[in-house]
Amino acid sequence: MIAIAKETIEQQANRLLEKSIIYYNNQPVGAVAASDSEREALNYDQCFIRDFIPAALVFLIQGKTDIVYNFLIETVGLQKQKRRVDCYEPATGLMPASFKVESQANGQYLHADFGDKAIGRVTPIDSCLWWIILLRAYVKATKDETLAHQSSFQEAISFILEICLGPQFEMTPTLLVPDGACMIDRPLGLSGHPLEIQALFYFALRAARELLTKDAAGQVLVKEINNRLGSLLFHLRGYYWLDLKQLNEIHRYESEQFGESVVNKFNIYPDSIPYWLTEWMPDRGGYLAGNLGPGKMDFRFFSLGNLVAIMGSLTTEQQSQDILTLIEQRWSDLVSKMPMKICYPAIEGLTWRIITGCDPKNTPWSYHNGGSWPVMLWMMMAACQKMGREDLADRAMAIAEIRLMSDDWPEYYDGKNGRLIGKSSRKFQTWTVAGWLLAKLLRENPDCLNYVCLEEDTEAIACMI
Numbered sequence: 223m224i225a226i227a228k229e230t231i232e233q234q235a236n237r238l239l240e241k242s243i244i245y246y247n248n249q250p251v252g253a254v255a256a257s258d259s260e261r262e263a264l265n266y267d268q269c270f271i272r273d274f275i276p277a278a279l280v281f282l283i284q285g286k287t288d289i290v291y292n293f294l295i296e297t298v299g300l301q302k303q304k305r306r307v308d309c310y311e312p313a314t315g316l317m318p319a320s321f322k323v324e325s326q327a328n329g330q331y332l333h334a335d336f337g338d339k340a341i342g343r344v345t346p347i348d349s350c351l352w353w354i355i356l357l358r359a360y361v362k363a364t365k366d367e368t369l370a371h372q373s374s375f376q377e378a379i380s381f382i383l384e385i386c387l388g389p390q391f392e393m394t395p396t397l398l399v400p401d402g403a404c405m406i407d408r409p410l411g412l413s414g415h416p417l418e419i420q421a422l423f424y425f426a427l428r429a430a431r432e433l434l435t436k437d438a439a440g441q442v443l444v445k446e447i448n449n450r451l452g453s454l455l456f457h458l459r460g461y462y463w464l465d466l467k468q469l470n471e472i473h474r475y476e477s478e479q480f481g482e483s484v485v486n487k488f489n490i491y492p493d494s495i496p497y498w499l500t501e502w503m504p505d506r507g508g509y510l511a512g513n514l515g516p517g518k519m520d521f522r523f524f525s526l527g528n529l530v531a532i533m534g535s536l537t538t539e540q541q542s543q544d545i546l547t548l549i550e551q552r553w554s555d556l557v558s559k560m561p562m563k564i565c566y567p568a569i570e571g572l573t574w575r576i577i578t579g580c581d582p583k584n585t586p587w588s589y590h591n592g593g594s595w596p597v598m599l600w601m602m603m604a605a606c607q608k609m610g611r612e613d614l615a616d617r618a619m620a621i622a623e624i625r626l627m628s629d630d631w632p633e634y635y636d637g638k639n640g641r642l643i644g645k646s647s648r649k650f651q652t653w654t655v656a657g658w659l660l661a662k663l664l665r666e667n668p669d670c671l672n673y674v675c676l677e678e679d680t681e682a683i684a685c686m687i
């Protein structure tokens with residue numbers, strides 16, 4: 223009898239990733255979000271820009287650069303480049319949330335969703351930021367700047383910069399966005415200045431600065447970028463930072479202060495510090511708050527924003543170490559049985575009713591509201607490797623590996639400790655597969671870490687006010 227060798231987790235991940243690829247005119251251009259035949263596809267049969275990032279990075283590390291090249295070319299073609307004629311159209315510069323290959327009599331075409339078809343009509347603001355970050359990774363991997371220097375790509379970057387750096391109704395350097403404008407694409411109290419968008423914005427600005435050609439037009443944009451980077455860094459490192467010392471400061475804040483040099487600039491009332499945090503904040507460690515606006519700070523811990531902040535050197539060396547220390551200290555809350563919580567803690571009761579609009583998908587400790595998302599593994603690996611804390615990422619990988627394959631690579635897990643497969647979770651979710659594979663590949667190829675990490679920015683520090 224011939225014994226059939228059991229597929230290893232790595233073989234399976236590679237096979238599933240290969241199977242998820244979408245072809246357009248016989249060329250690979252992206253990947254479906256999930257291939258779960260047991261659930262209604264909705265839009266999971268589309269290629270989401272944010273979902274494709276870990277898959278694209280896997281392909282780059284494996285030397286399969288064609289698919290990433292095609293993806294970048296096709297998405298430039300989909301970007302909104304003309305002034306809108308009616309206000310239901312996306313604004314110039316936006317990249318779609320997702321796209322799909324459609325067929326008609328005279329061939330195939332790509333159909334994009336800018337949120338105009340999405341549940342809740344959410345704007346995918348993170349797409350254009352991730353797109354620039356991926357373009358930089360492509361240049362790093364191929365060591366070829368020709369694609370990025372093409373006029374259509376330079377134009378695409380400048381459209382994105384125009385929408386991000388243009389005038390806004392704001393007195394802060396952070397980006398003001400509606401709720402659900404990123405990975406958390408349902409109402410969860412993320413309107414205003416959510417950390418995820420700010421961390422991606424910071425990374426994308428720095429990536430754009432590297433990618434712009436140094437001609438006259440490029441120089442003007444670089445100057446604008448530098449102006450913004452300095453104040454963005456100052457604002458986020460200073461005002462978003464939370465640790466025990468800062469919590470003590472806020473706890474004893476005076477309020478109603480008027481004038482330029484006041485301490486409590488955003489008029490945060492000490493009473494707004496949630497009770498859980500006074501016990502949860504460890505003696506050592508800290509993190510960036512979820513959101514900050516007039517009279518309001520979101521004290522929840524959001525993983526993606528904090529990890530991308532480390533990867534992009536938005537946080538100082540010390541702050542980056544502190545974030546990882548906090549993850550270590552609060553391991554049973556943030557990692558537990560599946561790395562890792564998208565945010566902590568969940569919102570419950572009346573707060574849940576008001577903030578989510580009674581969203582049955584986002585009940586406490588499910589989905590975006592305190593669910594556990596294995597895609598987070600690659601960002602955790604990158605952040606840990608950057609800070610020399612591979613021990614933490616290895617622990618997380620060991621936990622994930624016990625279950626991901628036997629659970630059929632779920633989109634997310636439920637419960638306080640992430641033991642249950644998510645209620646409405648898709649199986650064979652591409653970014654779960656790619657996220658695990660990417661974490662493994664980064665661990666084995668530390669020279670590829672610079673595709674997704676940036677060192678401290680000396681230029682912006684010089685501009686800091």
Ligand code: GLC
Nearest residue numbers: 255270272273404405406407
């Ligand atoms: C869900 C997630 C979103 C993801 C999409 C496709 O809507 O919230 O972040 O892009 O599914 O996987």
